[in-house]
Amino acid sequence: MKLFVDAKLTKRENEILQLLAKGCTRNQIAKKLFISNETVKMHTKNIYKKLKAKNKIDALIKSKMI
Numbered sequence: 731m732k733l734f735v736d737a738k739l740t741k742r743e744n745e746i747l748q749l750l751a752k753g754c755t756r757n758q759i760a761k762k763l764f765i766s767n768e769t770v771k772m773h774t775k776n777i778y779k780k781l782k783a784k785n786k787i788d789a790l791i792k793s794k795m796i
Contacts, residue, residue: 732770737781739755739777739780739781742763742773743776743777743780745755745763746759746770746773746777747777747789747790747793747795748762748795749762749763750774750789750790750791751795756771756774757769775787776791781793
């Protein structure tokens with residue numbers, strides 16, 4: 731699924747956002763992508779910043795994933 735927003739999300743940020751949209755937890759995302767929980771947290775913060783989102787729901791709405 732491709733995002734329709736002005737923010738330039740990286741491929742990894744897009745992957746994480748898609749997994750968040752599916753309801754995955756940070757731990758589940760880390761295991762699926764073979765990265766640490768802290769790395770997922772860092773990418774999530776970057777997503778929120780780029781989308782000017784306050785939280786996960788706000789980010790998903792702004793990315794038009796929900």
